[in-house]
């Protein structure tokens with residue numbers, strides 16, 4: 001009888017190890033795909049926002065596109081979490097809350113705030129972002145459901161403290177910069193102006209810079225591979241986007257401030 005328990009315990013352990021090793025290998029592939037995507041995006045900007053184009057097939061309203069493509073990450077995440085049996089008194093639950101604060105805003109507030117005057121994005125962009133968010137939400141959900149075991153003194157670790165500061169600092173700057181851009185238009189307008197306040201005096205895309213900082217903070221405070229993969233993907237999406245935005249501003253506005261950098265104040 002004892003032998004049966006030993007074997008089933010071993011099976012369980014083996015299954016855990018195999019699953020965990022599959023999970024790690026998948027994330028490694030996922031990171032490689034992210035890096036490949038950034039190489040592609042450096043050559044061809046993603047066709048949404050100022051680069052939106054009808055050449056990419058059917059189009060959908062900007063607002064609806066943002067809502068669907070971002071909300072899906074929360075569903076994917078929650079699919080893996082045993083909500084009723086989860087221990088909500090651990091550092092992991094704080095980490096989950098941070099993730100949800102960001103995505104509740106991005107999915108349900110940001111799309112209502114944009115001044116987008118019937119602008120559209122290609123459906124393919126919405127679908128590819130939904131695919132990305134499904135994988136990303138699942139990888140993080142699996143982490144918090146199965147593998148995240150943080151001691152209670154994790155709250156006092158330098159990783160957690162520095163990560164939380166970076167996360168909230170990044171989030172606030174990201175919101176501020178996004179809403180500064182949004183307020184450049186009056187309701188019903190859809191054109192573009194040169195933003196001239198705050199961090200925009202130093203770099204062309206402070207919202208993207210701050211989003212990178214935010215998810216860097218999240219990777220630090222969770223000290224986890226799926227959050228690191230998300231951070232790498234965020235860089236892979238947003239660094240090429242910032243390069244394209246900077247190039248676009250210089251092309252569109254002959255009076256664009258020449259001292260303004262792309263993404264890193266005073267440096268680049």
Ligand SMILES: NC(=O)c1ccc[n+]([C@@H]2O[C@H](COP(=O)([O-])OP(=O)(O)OC[C@H]3O[C@@H](n4cnc5c(N)ncnc54)[C@H](OP(=O)(O)O)[C@@H]3O)[C@@H](O)[C@H]2O)c1
Pocket residue numbers: 048049050114115116119174178181182184185190191192193194195207208211233234237238241
């Ligand atoms: N984590 C990730 O991988 C990821 C990926 C993509 C985006 N995001 C985040 O999603 C948010 C939006 O991204 P985005 O690329 O759409 O940002 P964006 O191009 O800076 O646009 C933000 C908003 O401001 C408007 N806008 C931008 N520049 C303007 C200007 N010069 N004059 C007037 N209005 C202007 C845009 O309108 P239009 O839409 O009409 O251009 C849009 O409504 C950002 O916070 C970004 O960090 C995150």
